[in-house]
Amino acid sequence: MPTADKWVLSRFKELHEDVVTDAEADGDHVRLTRKSLPPTRFGILKSQDVAASDVEALLDGDVDFIVNIPKAGIFQGEAIDLMKKHGVPWGGLADGIRAARFANPRGYVPFPYEFVMKGLTRHSRVESVAYVDSRRLRVSRAGGLPDLVLYIEETYQAEVVTVNFALDRCSPFDVFVATNPNAGPTDNAKEAAKLAEVEILRWGSTLARLNHP
Structure with a gap:
């Protein structure tokens, strides 16, 4: 089953009124068309423990953020090092939704x-x-x-x-x-x-x- 499923798309489409005009599945990515901001593309994972190999599969040069869906999910250190090397931030779904509001989601830093x-x-x-x-x-x-x-x-x-x-x-x-x-x-x-x-x-x-x- 693709990670960018209907439920994930629906969560991003909830930003429809003021940010997102469309959210489309793109394999294990979500491509967001935004109202007054450039389009952006997020990688989607559904893992309790995110390894570097999981991240590497999503870093194809056209991804601005990596979302891991489970609230209890944890990005391992090597995965974080790899994302930092590529300048791609990461976080949970709530982080991804907040990052979608940024003109450049790559500037997002998860709170806290x-x-x-x-x-x-x-x-x-x-x-x-x-x-x-x-x-x-x-x-x-x-x-x-x-x-x-x-x-x-x-x-x-x-x-x-x-x-x-x-x-x-x-x-x-x-x-x-x-x-x-x-x-x-x-x-x-x-x-x-x-x-x-x-x-x-x-x-x-x-x-x-x-x-x-």
């Missing part, structure tokens, strides 16, 4: 990574940041401090189910980072992280944590 990357790269202790996968970042630090692997969670409030997902799908990591400023992790989430010997911190505390071994 634009915010997170700015905070990390401006930090005095941080020498470099690399993707382990689409949920984890490896932070290399100055002054002989060991690397830290951060799991990034953007939901409104980190609950035990989100911590367990991280542990099941994305271990190992050092810090579970709850980036939403409006609500901290629940007590059950904190307990699950503690049992797994993983730190669970909000964003401000994460930046402070980078200063310490």
Whole structure:
């Protein structure tokens, strides 16, 4: 079954009134005709774990964004490296719909990574940041401090189910980072992280944590 199926097309056609005038299946791609913007073409995947080989099959020189449909889907580090090499951004379906509103979808950065990357790269202790996968970042630090692997969670409030997902799908990591400023992790989430010997911190505390071994 093609990944660019009727359901996927219908989601992009929901932008019809103000952005998209047509969405057509093009193999495992969707070609979008837009009202007042240039046409664009998105690659579509439906994978729980996106490998570099999955991405390579979509990078034919005429793709501006790669969408992975499952909400729990994860782009592996080598897949991200390949997309970055080609200058093609990635994300879930919600990211793809937002990117379709950009004059140049290649300029899209998934939230919260634009915010997170700015905070990390401006930090005095941080020498470099690399993707382990689409949920984890490896932070290399100055002054002989060991690397830290951060799991990034953007939901409104980190609950035990989100911590367990991280542990099941994305271990190992050092810090579970709850980036939403409006609500901290629940007590059950904190307990699950503690049992797994993983730190669970909000964003401000994460930046402070980078200063310490």
